[in-house]
Amino acid sequence: MSARWTTAVLDPQITGGLAVARSPEGFLVDDNGALFPRHWLKRQDLDVLCEHGIGHFDGQPVFLLELRSATDVPGCNWRGLRAFMLEGDFDTYKVLGYAAQIGTWAREHRFCGSCGQAMTQIRWERAMYCQPCDLRSYPRISPSMIVLVTRGDEILLARSPRFVTGVYSTLAGFAEPGESAEDCLVREVREEVAVEVQNIQYVGSQCWPFPHSMMLGFHAEFAGGEIVMQPDEIEDAKWFSVHDLPPLPAGRSIARYLIDLYVARRLGLAEPVLPR
Numbered sequence: 666m667s668a669r670w671t672t673a674v675l676d677p678q679i680t681g682g683l684a685v686a687r688s689p690e691g692f693l694v695d696d697n698g699a700l701f702p703r704h705w706l707k708r709q710d711l712d713v714l715c716e717h718g719i720g721h722f723d724g725q726p727v728f729l730l731e732l733r734s735a736t737d738v739p740g741c742n743w744r745g746l747r748a749f750m751l752e753g754d755f756d757t758y759k760v761l762g763y764a765a766q767i768g769t770w771a772r773e774h775r776f777c778g779s780c781g782q783a784m785t786q787i788r789w790e791r792a793m794y795c796q797p798c799d800l801r802s803y804p805r806i807s808p809s810m811i812v813l814v815t816r817g818d819e820i821l822l823a824r825s826p827r828f829v830t831g832v833y834s835t836l837a838g839f840a841e842p843g844e845s846a847e848d849c850l851v852r853e854v855r856e857e858v859a860v861e862v863q864n865i866q867y868v869g870s871q872c873w874p875f876p877h878s879m880m881l882g883f884h885a886e887f888a889g890g891e892i893v894m895q896p897d898e899i900e901d902a903k904w905f906s907v908h909d910l911p912p913l914p915a916g917r918s919i920a921r922y923l924i925d926l927y928v929a930r931r932l933g934l935a936e937p938v939l940p941r
């Protein structure tokens with residue numbers, strides 16, 4: 666959420682407002698961006714799976730049209746969420762990041778996980794409902810730990826085979842049932858690089874809608890061990906001096922923030938602000 670954007674559960678029965686359309690190819694965009702007058706969007710030949718009222722942008726109600734497939738709309742293209750994260754205004758990215766999470770959830774929770782029957786959309790809260798089971802399914806959020814491990818002027822960064830060539834980042838991983846955030850952090854660091862950590866400090870959090878992570882960011886100090894890389898997950902991992910860093914993750918990521926914050930503190934520079 667931001668000064669311009671607040672989430673809300675809005676009844677799709679009401680008319681007017683703005684709307685975004687999302688397909689497996691991304692969001693529909695024209696020269697004005699991804700937010701369209703809703704009445705115009707609903708007149709297009711779109712393959713609509715469902716509609717959700719998702720919040721207010723600059724005071725106007727916003728709706729999501731979740732589509733089964735992408736169709737041709739004259740003068741428009743499809744653009745993935747990652748492109749909005751990397752460039753363009755942050756408020757629009759926040760709207761689309763939320764829309765993407767609601768769309769993913771709506772698409773994946775059409776049927777009851779317990780009895781298999783079709784679920785119905787509840788109007789007053791963000792939930793799908795199975796009446797025979799009296800079961801509600803809410804949007805899924807997956808807690809993930811992300812940690813910058815440091816040793817004085819050195820920071821431990823790694824790269825996964827999925828990263829852009831040359832980029833190194835902080836270690837991260839999903840929480841498993843039964844774990845505290847700290848347990849997860851210690852396990853992930855052990856699994857990925859076989860290093861032990863101490864003095865774990867919570868730094869801040871960030872919603873990461875790819876597809877539904879909640880990043881909990883930490884700083885930890887090196888406590889011992891030699892780097893042993895986890896096969897398949899980690900392609901390379903090493904200690905970098907804060908004076909000589911490799912290409913780093915995107916400016917809006919919490920990974921980048923954790924690195925920039927430590928470097929700023931170490932070098933006595935102005936501290937960055939976490940985009941969230």
Ligand SMILES: NC(=O)c1ccc[n+]([C@@H]2O[C@H](COP(=O)([O-])OP(=O)(O)OC[C@H]3O[C@@H](n4cnc5c(N)ncnc54)[C@H](O)[C@@H]3O)[C@@H](O)[C@H]2O)c1
Pocket residue numbers: 807809811834836837838839840871873875876878880898914918919920921
């Ligand atoms: N915002 C950022 O700065 C930033 C930086 C790094 C990673 N991330 C995100 O953090 C998350 C975790 O990072 P990672 O790739 O190192 O994870 P990871 O080390 O846990 O490895 C990913 C593996 O976890 C499993 N998995 C996938 N989804 C899961 C889920 N919902 N719950 C439990 N296990 C799951 C799969 O086996 C997958 O291969 C990802 O969503 C990633 O995009 C965000």
Ligand SMILES: [Mg+2]
Pocket residue numbers: 836837838857898
């Ligand atoms: Mg990982």
Ligand SMILES: [Zn+2]
Pocket residue numbers: 777778779780781782795796797798799800
């Ligand atoms: Zn059911």
